[in-house]
Amino acid sequence: MKSRESFRNSDSFRTLISSLISILIGLLAGAVIIFIVGLTNSSISFSGAVEGIKIVLFGVFSTGRSAGGALSFGFNPVNMGNLFFRAAPLVLTGLSVAVANKTGLFNIGAPGQYLAGTCASLFIALSIPSSRMAPGLIWLLALLGGMLAGALWGSIPGMLKAMLNMNEVIACIMTNWIAANLVTWLFDISKLKNTAEGTKTGYIYKTTYNGVATPKFGLDKIFAGSQINGGIIIAMILCVIMYVVMEKTTFGFQLKACGANRYAAKYAGIKDRRNIILSMAMAGAMAGAAGSLYYLSGNTEFFWSTYQSLPAEGFTGIAVALLAVNNPIGVIFSGIFMSMLNISGMQLTYLTAYNEYITDVIIAVIVYMSAFSLIIRTMLAGRKKNIAGANANAEPGKREQTLPDAREMASSSAAVKEKEA
Amino acid sequence: MAFLIRQTLIYAIPLMIVALAGIFSERSGTINLALEGIMIFGAFCGVVFVRGMQNLGWFAQAKADGNWMALQGYLLLAMLGAAILGAIFSLLLGFAAIKLKADQTIGGTALNMLAPAIVLFLIRLTAKQNTLLLVSGDSASWFLIKKTMLGFDKNQDIGVLGEAFLNKVYLTTYVCIIVFVILSVLLYRTKFGLRLRACGENPQAADSLGINVFKMRYAGVLISGALAGMGGFVFSVTTANCSSNGDVAGFGFLALAVMIFGNWKPLNVAGGALLFGLFKCIAACYSTLDVNGDGIYTLANIGINSNVYRLLPYLITLLVLMFTSKKSRAPKAEGIPYDKGMR
Numbered sequence: 001m002k003s004r005e006s007f008r009n010s011d012s013f014r015t016l017i018s019s020l021i022s023i024l025i026g027l028l029a030g031a032v033i034i035f036i037v038g039l040t041n042s043s044i045s046f047s048g049a050v051e052g053i054k055i056v057l058f059g060v061f062s063t064g065r066s067a068g069g070a071l072s073f074g075f076n077p078v079n080m081g082n083l084f085f086r087a088a089p090l091v092l093t094g095l096s097v098a099v100a101n102k103t104g105l106f107n108i109g110a111p112g113q114y115l116a117g118t119c120a121s122l123f124i125a126l127s128i129p130s131s132r133m134a135p136g137l138i139w140l141l142a143l144l145g146g147m148l149a150g151a152l153w154g155s156i157p158g159m160l161k162a163m164l165n166m167n168e169v170i171a172c173i174m175t176n177w178i179a180a181n182l183v184t185w186l187f188d189i190s191k192l193k194n195t196a197e198g199t200k201t202g203y204i205y206k207t208t209y210n211g212v213a214t215p216k217f218g219l220d221k222i223f224a225g226s227q228i229n230g231g232i233i234i235a236m237i238l239c240v241i242m243y244v245v246m247e248k249t250t251f252g253f254q255l256k257a258c259g260a261n262r263y264a265a266k267y268a269g270i271k272d273r274r275n276i277i278l279s280m281a282m283a284g285a286m287a288g289a290a291g292s293l294y295y296l297s298g299n300t301e302f303f304w305s306t307y308q309s310l311p312a313e314g315f316t317g318i319a320v321a322l323l324a325v326n327n328p329i330g331v332i333f334s335g336i337f338m339s340m341l342n343i344s345g346m347q348l349t350y351l352t353a354y355n356e357y358i359t360d361v362i363i364a365v366i367v368y369m370s371a372f373s374l375i376i377r378t379m380l381a382g383r384k385k386n387i388a389g390a391n392a393n394a395e396p397g398k399r400e401q402t403l404p405d406a407r408e409m410a411s412s413s414a415a416v417k418e419k420e421a
Numbered sequence: 422m423a424f425l426i427r428q429t430l431i432y433a434i435p436l437m438i439v440a441l442a443g444i445f446s447e448r449s450g451t452i453n454l455a456l457e458g459i460m461i462f463g464a465f466c467g468v469v470f471v472r473g474m475q476n477l478g479w480f481a482q483a484k485a486d487g488n489w490m491a492l493q494g495y496l497l498l499a500m501l502g503a504a505i506l507g508a509i510f511s512l513l514l515g516f517a518a519i520k521l522k523a524d525q526t527i528g529g530t531a532l533n534m535l536a537p538a539i540v541l542f543l544i545r546l547t548a549k550q551n552t553l554l555l556v557s558g559d560s561a562s563w564f565l566i567k568k569t570m571l572g573f574d575k576n577q578d579i580g581v582l583g584e585a586f587l588n589k590v591y592l593t594t595y596v597c598i599i600v601f602v603i604l605s606v607l608l609y610r611t612k613f614g615l616r617l618r619a620c621g622e623n624p625q626a627a628d629s630l631g632i633n634v635f636k637m638r639y640a641g642v643l644i645s646g647a648l649a650g651m652g653g654f655v656f657s658v659t660t661a662n663c664s665s666n667g668d669v670a671g672f673g674f675l676a677l678a679v680m681i682f683g684n685w686k687p688l689n690v691a692g693g694a695l696l697f698g699l700f701k702c703i704a705a706c707y708s709t710l711d712v713n714g715d716g717i718y719t720l721a722n723i724g725i726n727s728n729v730y731r732l733l734p735y736l737i738t739l740l741v742l743m744f745t746s747k748k749s750r751a752p753k754a755e756g757i758p759y760d761k762g763m764r
Contacts, residue, residue: 033539037546106526160739166746169454169526170681173674174742177735185728307731309668318530355545360538368513368531371523 011377015325018376022323023337026366030056030358037354044353052354056362059344065351081219081226083336083343085297088231089114090342091335092290093317095239096154096283098326102246103279104259109157109172110287111314112179113150115306117288118295119183120149122204122302126192130211139212143234143292150288151281153179158280162273168280176314180306187304194301204302213298227300231293236332238289242282243328255279287314319363322370338363423584428706430585430594433698435460435656438597439676440683440690441604442648447685448608449641450621450634451518452756454529455511456649457673458536461665462510463650464657465540467503468553468665474499475556480563489570493592496564496658500596500651507650508643510536515642519635522758537667544665552666560663566590593655600651604644605687617641621752624759634759649673678738684749700734 031053038049051071055062060079066072093110100107125142157171187193187204194203207213214229246252257265258275266272290313295302320338324330341363345356439456446453474480474495483491510532517528544553555563568588569575579587608614619627620637628634656669679697683690707730 033542041546108530160743160746164743164746166742167681170674170678170742171739173671174678174735174739177671177674178732178739181728181732181735185726185732188726188728307728308670315530315534319534322527353546355542357538357542357545361535361542364531364535364538367527367534368517371517371527371531372521375521375523 014377014380015327015373017380018373019323019325019330019334019370021376022366022369022373025369026362027057029365030362033361034354034358041353048353052348052352052358055348055351055354056341056344056358059347060340062347062351071351077223078226079343079347081223081228083339084219084223084232085227085229086342087336087339088235089290089294089313090316090320090338091232091235091239091332092286092293093313094320094324094331094335094338095235095242095317095328096286096290097317097321098324098328098331099242099246099286100279100283101321101326102252102259103255103276104262105158105161105168105276105279105283107154107172107280107283107287108169108318109154109175109280109284109314110290110317111310112172112176113153113284113287114291114311114314115179115183116153116284116291117146117150118291118302119186120288121146121292121296122192122207123186123190125207125212125296126205126210128210135211135213136215138210139214139296142207142212142296143289146288146292146296147285148288150291151285154284154287155277155281158277158284161280162276176310180308180310184305184307187302193304202303202305204304206298206301207296208298212296214293214296227297229297231297234289234293235335238286239328239332242286245282246328287317290317316363319367319370322367322373325370325373423581423588425702426581426585427589428702429695429698431591431659431698432701432705433694434594434597434659435652435672436676436679436697436701437601437691437694438655439649439652439673440680440694441601441687442645442652443677443680444685444687444690445604445608445617445641445648446645447641447680447755448621448752449617449638450624450752450754450757450759451515451638451642451645452525452529453511453514453642453645453649454526454677455514455532455536455673456645456676457669457671458529458533459507459511459646459649460653460656460669460673461536461540461667463503463507463653464661464669465536465544465553465653465665465667466506466650467499467654468555468657468663470499470502471495471663472553472556480558484563489566492563493566496592497596500593500654503654504647504651507653508647510650511642511646514646515639518758519638519642522760525756525758533673540665541667544667552664554664555662560658564591564593564658564663566592591655591659593658597652597655600648601687601691604648608687613640618752620759621754624754625763628759628761638759652676675734675738678742681749681751682738682741682745684745685752697734697738700737704730704734 034052034056035049038044038046038052054071058073060083061073061076062079063072063074063076093114096110096113097107121142124145125138128138128141130138153175156175157168160166160171161168192204194205196205196209214231216228217230217233219228219230220226246255254265254270255275255278257268257270258272258279262272291311294300294313316338320331320334323334323337341359345359348354348358349356439460443453443456479495480492483489483495514525514528514532517523518525541551545551566589568577568579568583571587573579573587608617616627616632617637617640619632620634620641624634627637653669656672657663657665675697679693680690683693707727
């Protein structure tokens, strides 16, 4: 009983509640927009708007329309499998942003690192002939190569930040676009462009062309007909590894100390520059793994002329990390949630007059709300404290003892930077 | 040569005006990462305005009358609309950052995600495709100013500069330059500008002298939103044929880099914008670039992959920032929500 009481007063409980509030408001905003658009647009009736809202909420369970034209719901193995398949890259880019955030760095460079990982993986997976080497080994090499490429790409803004004190946001944005152009260039001069299937232009061969694909671990039996493979399991394992590194090792503590206050950490003998670079490299490796796993699946094709746009997975990763409040385990759940919204969006385009971009609106609103998650948490804490104070002697100064989260860290480090300057 | 100047200006002007947008917000103390999003939103609103006027038949009427002044007036009207709606959109950031003291980087990122999402949602819903085009004609046929309109003869030689600045130009370029000059003067030569800058350097001191920091920061964000919205529409008219597809090719972020490169000062920013505009221009049309007019396309003949040219603006931005970041001096209170009780 006591433990349950203390959990309800704990910081993590408040964090959970504030994330749930963000989700709720995001969904509400989406519903309101669907409703308003439905009422003002002559081609969509009132029932059409209601159907739209239903699909946004329960799109994963949608099984299409019945003979009578009404929406039907139930277990849909294809949707479910695709949900987990698409969750893997989102979980990993979310993990990438979360890891960097723990060190007080805002990794908006995930799209570029994702592309770097994709590029390296595809080159390795398609260049080594599977007649010479076991496909399983090529797959492993490709995944590791992708992670390494992502790590190298991530460490560029890390180095610029650590050595030259350049704003990592700007450095990341520039490296994103450089990656987008570089990848286009590399594939442009490569021999990996899909010329075997004449109907497709602008795509790279699937990795199955060389017999390389992520093992499925029998998941395709459960979710028959979907794209699912072992990627989600690998993503979860990486999340757990990152959790252990961040929370249970000295190295993780050093990283978090750098995030809390870079100059204080330096004073305590922690190598701040090395840690900033390593943190960005780790973040890059995770985003690189996201790209690798998505394109090593064997049933996805890479559109190589990417110079005009950046992969959305990288930016959704920011939302995933924010919703999970940078918790490496939390990103598993928030990544799956975002993937669910994605699936709902596709169902929405497929089944109703609306389109998938409404789910992007919902994600954006969730990110917007998570900007004030600290305020929501403080409000919750204030309310709890008042109740506890009225009842009996509350634990004074409990909140002050808990480790400040990344956002507080970021602002405090900014304040310190200012004093240094 | 005239072609090169013209094209460089086309890329430099949106960069310049949006970088100024960044200056206004950051000098008042609010990091505006949402420039890209506001540009996207402004471009969409401007295009919707233009389409609205086309649907009312105003454009066809003016064209039939040969009244190109009216067409330019409509363009100005659409710019104004884009600016106003951009300002309103930026209020979302202002509210979060100033009133609720939320994290400004996350707030800006949220707006950057929200703008393309909502714009594409509406475009797909109405146009059934991902791009909102003009109802009829293209932006050059409606808005381009040719030398014949200014009273010159078609074959009259008006020199390189005349060709560059008077023939085949858009009015938006000149409007943006005028706005840029006026606002730079406002920032540095007026009481309002001084107060605004004070709020970005030391808001506590400004407050102690009776300046309302919140009001000043809202003003900074609103001006920023108006400029970025207008810049987005200008970008759309001059480079994207007055269409909107939820994308401005990273110009908002490039403008942020130009702003940092220009050390948060308008004159340096204008120079930086011209430099990046030049590289953007080379990237876009290197294959038809004839610098000295001898009919030989030098850059196309070197045989460098086109992707290298596209990559250059970003790489050079990064390199330039590497050398200037040690010296760069951001507004001191930038990114820190104002708290009256803090010392």
